[in-house]
Amino acid sequence: MPEQEGKPFVYVPCPLCQGSVFDGQRLCQHCRERGMYAWHEGDYLYWGRKIDTLHILEEEIERAVKMLINGFLIFFGVIGVIGLFITMMRFSSGTFSAQDFFSVRSSLMGIFAITLLTDLYAYYRLQRESLMERNVKPRQFETLLTVEDPSVLFEQIKTVDPKKIIDIAPAYTIDAHQAVVRAWQFARKLGHAEVTPLHLFGTVLSYPHVQVVLGRLGLNGQALVQKISRSIQRIPQARTADVRFSADFRKTLLRAYIAAYDARQERVDVQHLLLAVATVDDMSRDILYDMEAELDDVINVVEWVNIQHRLSEQWHRRRIRAAYKSKGPMNRSMTSQATPLLDRFSNDMTSLARIGALEPCIGREREIEGTLRIMEGGKNVLLVGNPGVGKKSIVQGIAELMAAEEVPEVLQDMRFVSVSVASLVGAAGRQGELEGVLLQLINEVVRSGNIVLFIDNIQNMIGVSTQGAENLDISDIFASALAKKLFYCIATTTPSDFRRYVEPSSSLTSVFQNVTVDELDRNGTVRVLEGKVGAVEAKNQVYFSYDALNRAVMFAERYIQDRNQPEKSIAIIDEVGVYVRRKKGKDAIATGEDVAEVVSTRTNVPVTKLTEKESEKLLKLEEYIHKRMVNQEEAVTAVSTALRRARAELRDIRRPIVNLLFLGPTGVGKTELAKTVAEVYFGSEDTMIRVDMSEYQEKSSINRLIGAPPGHGSESGGYLTDAVRSQPFSLVLLDEFEKAHPDILNVFLQVMDDGRLTDTAGRTVDFTNVILIATSNAGTSLIQDRIKENIPLDQIKDELINQALRPIFRPELLNRFDNIIVFRPLSFEHIVKIVDLMLIQVAKRLSTKGIKLEATQEAKVELAELGFDPVFGARPLRRAIQDQVDNALATYLLQGRIGRRDVAVLEQGGRISIRQAKVI
């Protein structure tokens, strides 16, 4: 099909006056003082109400006269009733009959007679007044487009059917009209020559509907007013008594009508004016943008208000329609019979829908329509979708439709009953009892003839049997009953359970037709949240801003991998509701930042805005890391800059936060730096996933890393994939990277480039939130030699990449690392510093027992000498400290020679003396 071209609406300004209604000397007659039209799906819209001092006055007089007449009519009606009453009282009680009513003649009854006519007249006036207002044209099914030029469209107006030329002013609500008038008065008061959208922006802010929108946008009303006032003050003043509509103002009025039309609203209200102002006027849009609200946000929030309006309308309409649905098991044609057994194991969903107890189903019209169509064709439906995508919501939507009887004839006058397989299985104890109960239950359903069954997670039925494995399981019994087409059933399952259990069971697949329920996209999820957030707001007495919903969806998508939309977003807003009530109290607004805080605590990933303290920490990251690390300035700087980039969200979010390769001899601090990064960025060393690659030297060991394919032993996933799935924000440390089998290394090509890895179960594991660090001893001797020769690190690195690493790592793998960092071997001075750091660790452990540790400089040097090994770096140091310090202290502690508040002093020669505290 060729793509449709053209626009659904085009502004058509008068070629002569260009929308100003003034052709230089006098009012423009070329457009009959209308200034501008909007071609909209075949109609020509224009604003036909004049606004000037005279017309405003005239309207006020009109309103006053109208009120006067109506008041007079009411007054006269009351007089008439009083007249009748007095006449009746004149008769002694009980003798005033209907005949008297017609026969008694008196002046009072005469007045009453006349008031009867005026009462009819009053009724007519009320009816007519409501009919005078015109509604926005109902939205058409097909959209008409035009490719014509505005000037051509203007010429066509002369020949077009007059019915297609529509004055939009009567479709405005009283509030919206008043806002337009006030904008005009505002411009006049300020001495401006034209009323612009900005004036309208200023006046609509005071209306509750607009305030709701602004509140949802999380905008500060006062700041907004100030910005608008400043912008309005910049408009030059003109010495003219006449204030005209600017062309943009006319566009705004027309655009508001189209906004109401698109939203299927009957009248143009103030929120549509706000939307139109933001769409048409650049200045207003800039003001909103400055306050972090984009045009799309405004559009979505107005749509949110519309959704709530539509949902409540739908709810009320369905309650009225459902009022006559049967309450109990008996249908309206009284053909059904009691179902005591079924009632024990089930919930009647149509009854729940009838009383309005089900939640609204949003954005699943396509699936519901598909389900109903399949059932109309006589088949049963299996909804296949991952947990949390909204299968039950679809089922509830169908129950709603059944209660309101808005379903195909085959499903009318039916009950929709949800059967719990778990309670069915739980209730049956003896051998063969379960099968018996199920058959009896099916019998009841068939005999009753008005029941549609719903079975959640039908895979639970498969393999359940109390008569031994060689017999039929209950799913076979159920399937054979369904195959007779004596009743309908809707069931659900997940795609993996479908593949694993349902598909091999041919009996079930033959009676069901699948309807796939996909995960909602971001927009769809936001819509669902907009529909559901009302309940959370009512429960916690807080309000959600649009940004909060949007970010909940965004964070859920990015940081919660093991669940599906919209469920994971709903879980977040549930939590945020409680969090905000506790933090800010009732009637507070839940903002995007609150959502970020909740997500941060839940996932340990910093997603909130940077606080000053955190910024400072990030800027001084090198200093912070050096509190734990000695030497290796290049490495620390490289890591620090990568972390800063990640936190400022300047990284590519489709790859891991950073991929680093640490090269250097053993014991120089490669692992220590990785641990430090885990602590700094993710808050704890425990977030580090350490994979010893020397364990993956065999090609087949890949099964342990990413899981074995089906049929190859254990069904559990791989070590790496499972770890990252359960902890998506972590540091993955691949120790001794060079020792792994080359084929296994290839797996990491995809991880480093695309940020994802698919395990053998077909699940895609997200690696975009990990810091990937590989360490390697490859080229150690080269590094040591070149360091001795005092060659700069950069040169050593180049030599390593071009020569020493060539036979070990493929170039494409090396290319994928963001940075290859060469660690220097440690000198003796560094080791002394490390002794310092390590003794601090020992002191920390001792402080829990109330004991202090001090060490003399000589003792430290001695320890360094003991622990230093040019080959193993600082690694033997830990052992030296263990032997020299820890062991001696342990003995003292056990002997009771050292107690709380004592100070242990490490001296030269490995001695430990104790300075005992004063006795208290």
Added chain:
Amino acid sequence: MSNNVLVQTLKYIAVEILWDIVYFPIWWYTKGFVRIYRYCSESANFHLHRRVALGIWLRSMFKPMYGDYTKEGRIISFFMRCVVLVWKLLSTVLWFLVLFLLICAWVILPLVIIYYILYQLFGVPWPFVK
């Protein structure tokens, strides 16, 4: 200016009151009548399809009630259904009558009131009251 306002006001009052009074009977017997007719037909429809659900009942005339598929059950059901059908028809007829009276009232009410005024003011006798 004030002169202009005065003219506008007078013009408005003239249109508002005089035209309104003239249009009142026209509206009553045209658009007003259509409105009341629509209301009645919607109400009749609702009664037929929702309140008594005559269609569902007629479709299941020969189906046994309460799932009793025995011969006796079928015979008793049929008679029972006939009784209920009569009751449903009766209620429908009654409701239609009410709606019909409503439409009639709409048509004759202004005439009766005018006649009543004439009787009260000028003693014009009622045609059917002795």
